[in-house]
Amino acid sequence: MSDNTPSASAGAPSRSTGTGHFVAEEEAELGAVDSIRAQGKPSNLWRDAWRDMRTRPMFYISAVLILLVVVAALLPGLFTHESPTACVLSLSNQGPSAGHPLGFTRQGCDVFSRIVHGASTSLSVGLIVLLLTTVLGIVFGAIAGFYGGWVDSVLSRAGDIFFSIPYILAAVVIMSVLSAHRNVFVIALAIGLFSWPSTARILRAQILRVKESDFVTASTAMGISRFGVLLRHVLPNSITPVIVSTTISLAAAITAEATLSYLGVGLPPTFMSWGNDISAAQVNVRTAPMPLIYPSIALSVTVLAFIMMGEVIREALDPRARASR
């Protein structure tokens, strides 16, 4: 929106006196002040954002998709009664048939069942990475930004080091060294260990801005300890960009797990993973592309749902983005 329109003058009309003081022309009635209060609850970033989100179709689309993935991960039995591991080689790469809407994989397993059961792997890797990047990112970013000085230098350089290795390559190294210990936790750790610096950088930049605010000075003046100020006043007011970045990092982690599994350094083939299924179907892509296409769609739609949700939250939390829409 344009900033050129003069803002409506707040408060009572005033006139200048010769001495440079401003004097109210008439006393504002107490009733007038009360009526302003009564107009509604005070404006709140979260409530505004929530109201804004609910007006957007993208919010509902992504929410429904995320809900579907979560339900599939928690209760796969709701969607399919076929076992993903009961495979009959004679059905290898067969097309759809009754009870098997998406046909069979090269090993003769039910594609639909494997997709449903693969949801929990993707989601749990995503959630563990999310937890890891958020905790590490907040601890490093908050301390670096708030305390500044040499603490900031040390922590920021440490972050630079982790940031300088593309995190999928770092995970490739960790996973190929730990070839005997591959499971959901190890792969999540390998991804998360190198993806927290972006969260830390975002939070640090935000804290550098927030800590100059008057309310921070005021709470310091009131005698609250430095750490108390950080925890109670600075952090809650700096956290919004982190929330957006964590939603995106969840999507990125799901992609990373699938990429690592596709490369053959992710989860062992005994795990139900979309990346593994895509990798296995790749051999027969010319004759039977469908076992490759379906898990690819499941993977992409899941990632899309989280990215769209992140997008909706980002725009809802950023008044400027809301205004320019």
Place this chain on the structure above:
Amino acid sequence: MTGYILRRILQVIPVFIGTTLLIYFMVFVLPGDPVLALFGDKTPNPAQLARLREQYALDQPFIVQYLHYLGGIFTGNLGTSFSGQPVSRILLQTFPVTLRLALLAIIIEMVAGILVGLVSGLRKGGVFDASALVVSLILISLPIFVIALTSQFVFGVQLGWARTTVGPGAPIQDLILPAFVLASINFAVVVRLTRSSVIETSGEDYVRTAYAKGLGRRRVIPVHILRNSLIPAVTSLGADFGILIVGATVTEGVFNVPGVGRTLYQAIIKGESTTVVSFVTVMTLVYLVVNLLVDLLYAALDPRIRYVR
């Protein structure tokens, strides 16, 4: 400017030491014997094991081992691969191919991304803008191996527009499809950065002045708006280079491009962890250098950067 360059180069040194130390630490401290891993399922004889341990200085204390490894990086001695070839020679052979592929991809993503971003930004809220937003969201969500496999199937197998695998010597016409695949990763990022930058620039006073002087859109859009909106897209190249490296690994693996990425891809698949580590180290160093260059370019393009801090 000289001061800024010096300061920026000095900043890279601790990061360089840190990253190499970290990679080295991960490989040689994590459980799993890298020398034993070289032999896969076979049991090596003790003499061979001892010789290899000595070659990698594994019988020395940690810091000596690390310095040995660091010395190897600087003297170009990166060990030997399974096939017995020195890793440094493989790198020299494959690097030009990857460079060609990456440059082609960067040109495609920059030209296409800036054009789409410019039109979206100029017609904010229009049909083109909305569809560009949807397409860029979908492209961001598609993992690179899905894009690579699907386009190989559609354009290579079904439509027959391109060869599914790249021929020997990697001629440029074979690299076009892989380059488009590689370009698709960062395309969406370039579109979004250019779009928001164009929207911001269009509201500037100097653009209004240009129109007020009576200049036409044909002059104002390329000279006043586009040129001043390019910085975010150009500088995003540095940060996105990491994604490009990973993307090249997958793309070259799928299309069988004889580059650095395919070599890494094959080393990963065969479980040659020493080769993987050498390649990751070299790629990380390239990434550091590219980021340094982009930062210096940024400072050259925008004088404000030089005076911060």
